[in-house]
Amino acid sequence: MTTTALEARIWQRFTPAQRIARFAVYLAMVTAVVMSIQSVEVIPEFLLDAPEQMADLLKRMWPVAFSYYPKGVHEALVETLHIATLGTILAVVMAFPIGIMAAYNITPSRPLNFVARLLLVASRSVNSLVWALLFVAVFGPGALAGTLAIAFRSIGFVGKLVGEAIEEANKGTIEALQATGAPWFSVLTKGYWPQIQPAFWSVVLFRWDINVRESAVLGLVGAGGIGMALDTAMNLFQWDRVAMVLVAIFAVVIIAEIAVTAIRKKII
Amino acid sequence: MNANAAAVRVAFPSNWWARAGWLLLVVYIVYACSLLDFTWARFMIGLDNGARFIGRMFPPNFARWETLLKGLTESIEIAVLASTLGILVSLPIGLLAARNLMPVWVTWPCRLLIALCRSFHPVIVAIVFVKALGFGALSGIAALTVASIGFIGKLFAEAIEEISLKQVEAVRATGAPFMNVITYGVLPQVFGRFIGFATYQLDSNLRNSTMVGIVGAGGIGGALFAAFQRFDYDFVCAMLLSIIFLIFAGELLATRVRAVFLERGKVDEE
Numbered sequence: 001m002t003t004t005a006l007e008a009r010i011w012q013r014f015t016p017a018q019r020i021a022r023f024a025v026y027l028a029m030v031t032a033v034v035m036s037i038q039s040v041e042v043i044p045e046f047l048l049d050a051p052e053q054m055a056d057l058l059k060r061m062w063p064v065a066f067s068y069y070p071k072g073v074h075e076a077l078v079e080t081l082h083i084a085t086l087g088t089i090l091a092v093v094m095a096f097p098i099g100i101m102a103a104y105n106i107t108p109s110r111p112l113n114f115v116a117r118l119l120l121v122a123s124r125s126v127n128s129l130v131w132a133l134l135f136v137a138v139f140g141p142g143a144l145a146g147t148l149a150i151a152f153r154s155i156g157f158v159g160k161l162v163g164e165a166i167e168e169a170n171k172g173t174i175e176a177l178q179a180t181g182a183p184w185f186s187v188l189t190k191g192y193w194p195q196i197q198p199a200f201w202s203v204v205l206f207r208w209d210i211n212v213r214e215s216a217v218l219g220l221v222g223a224g225g226i227g228m229a230l231d232t233a234m235n236l237f238q239w240d241r242v243a244m245v246l247v248a249i250f251a252v253v254i255i256a257e258i259a260v261t262a263i264r265k266k267i268i
Numbered sequence: 269m270n271a272n273a274a275a276v277r278v279a280f281p282s283n284w285w286a287r288a289g290w291l292l293l294v295v296y297i298v299y300a301c302s303l304l305d306f307t308w309a310r311f312m313i314g315l316d317n318g319a320r321f322i323g324r325m326f327p328p329n330f331a332r333w334e335t336l337l338k339g340l341t342e343s344i345e346i347a348v349l350a351s352t353l354g355i356l357v358s359l360p361i362g363l364l365a366a367r368n369l370m371p372v373w374v375t376w377p378c379r380l381l382i383a384l385c386r387s388f389h390p391v392i393v394a395i396v397f398v399k400a401l402g403f404g405a406l407s408g409i410a411a412l413t414v415a416s417i418g419f420i421g422k423l424f425a426e427a428i429e430e431i432s433l434k435q436v437e438a439v440r441a442t443g444a445p446f447m448n449v450i451t452y453g454v455l456p457q458v459f460g461r462f463i464g465f466a467t468y469q470l471d472s473n474l475r476n477s478t479m480v481g482i483v484g485a486g487g488i489g490g491a492l493f494a495a496f497q498r499f500d501y502d503f504v505c506a507m508l509l510s511i512i513f514l515i516f517a518g519e520l521l522a523t524r525v526r527a528v529f530l531e532r533g534k535v536d537e538e
Contacts, residue, residue, distance in 0.1 A: 021528045033352050036345035046402035054400040082300045089297060125515050129479050130508065133496050138321055139314035143304040190280060217389045220482060253387040
């Protein structure tokens with residue numbers, strides 16, 4: 001009797017609730033896609049025209065205007081790198097206190113933690129281009145706006161990860177230092193800092209890599225860097241120069257990524 | 269002698285390399301600031317401007333909510349379609365780029381394609397597509413699809429490279445054809461992480477779809493940029509608030525979807 005009951009059992013991987021939830025997600029996805037396809041505005045003439053236009057674009061881009069590099073691109077490229085680097089440094093300086101404030105083991109105060117988290121989320125949810133637009137309106141066009149945009153966008157990222165690294169720090173060292181009567185600042189520099197150092201450097205390098213990419217577009221809204229060269233060349237329909245700028249961005253991004261990977265391997 | 273040495277020992281010896289590093293950093297900051305022409309006077313003028321600017325942003329003006337809603341809907345549509353297309357295309361590319369399953373002559377071109385897709389910011393890709401496909405949502409979809417291929421393709425390939433080959437071998441030992449090895453040996457192992465990447469990318473596409481409009485590729489970005497140039501700062505504020513709300517909602521939704529598919533779903537990255 002019992003054996004047949006056991007044999008009759010049907011093994012299922014998911015509970016009915018799980019299955020319904022999954023089905024609901026799939027259904028929602030399909031609905032969203034269908035609705036989007038139906039209502040998105042696509043002009044069929046443009047779509048039919050696309051291969052021709054693409055061929056035309058590539059033809060205009062070739063040959064790449066390498067001779068334009070020394071007079072129009074080099075300086076802007078260096079400016080982009082400075083914007084990315086200075087922006088990252090500024091972000092770290094501002095993110096550290098907020099990160100410390102967000103970590104409950106250093107700042108045992110729920111309201112302060114909450115305020116810090118809110119600041120970090122606010123920084124992350126505004127795109128760097130929007131930050132750039134805001135700072136261009138405030139400080140006028142130029143590299144200052146770009147640097148601040150990069151910095152404010154990065155605070156959320158760096159602060160969040162620094163805060164998490166601090167929360168994961170081992171308590172043993174900290175308690176040992178506190179037992180010797182070390183003041184708060186010494187506990188921070190001799191207790192927490194050595195523990196979060198590897199995570200910290202990896203976060204900073206990672207963010208710098210992202211910032212090099214992002215700072216390349218900021219010029220489109222007037223915030224300095226190579227994006228401005230790109231914008232000028234595009235507005236004048238000088239597609240061979242556009243190609244030059246794109247090649248320069250591609251090269252810098254690849255070099256930055258290789259450098260970051262190499263440094264990371266060395267220090268971690 | 270021994271006692272003497274112990275007395276001299278310092279608990280935290282000075283690290284001269286680190287100090288030199290800090291000095292170098294300060295020198296760099298001063299040099300770069302002078303190169304980019306940052307001055308205190310400019311900063312102070314800016315603060316003045318900033319106060320006036322914020323004064324004009326509030327209260328936010330929702331009077332033209334129809335334009336706002338139209339832009340937001342278009343942004344959402346761009347994000348949904350670009351994510352779908354991107355995921356569909358990046359699956360085979362990611363699979364072909366995994367070095368533990370494919371020969372070198374297959375992985376190489378795929379990895380190059382992924383690197384190319386990843387290295388340009390979506391807005392720059394959008395510029396090229398605006399020229400090729402004309403103004404409108406289509407260029408935005410194409411640009412964000414490229415970005416999705418770069419991101420999901422790379423992470424998917426890495427996830428496949430980390431799988432356990434035992435299960436693959438077991439399936440192979442039963443004489444299963446190649447497609448079955450993939451479906452039963454490889455995909456179940458990476459499904460969880462794949463959901464993580466996909467929801468993250470949907471979230472990221474949603475953020476970027478509000479921006480590609482700056483170069484004319486559809487979505488709310490176009491209206492935002494236009495309002496900035498017309499100094500309609502109260503409308504700008506309304507749009508920014510709705511974009512932030514949309515992104516929050518998107519993040520919440522992504523977390524929910526992850527929770528449905530994973531027991532303890534979490535993707536490690538911003």
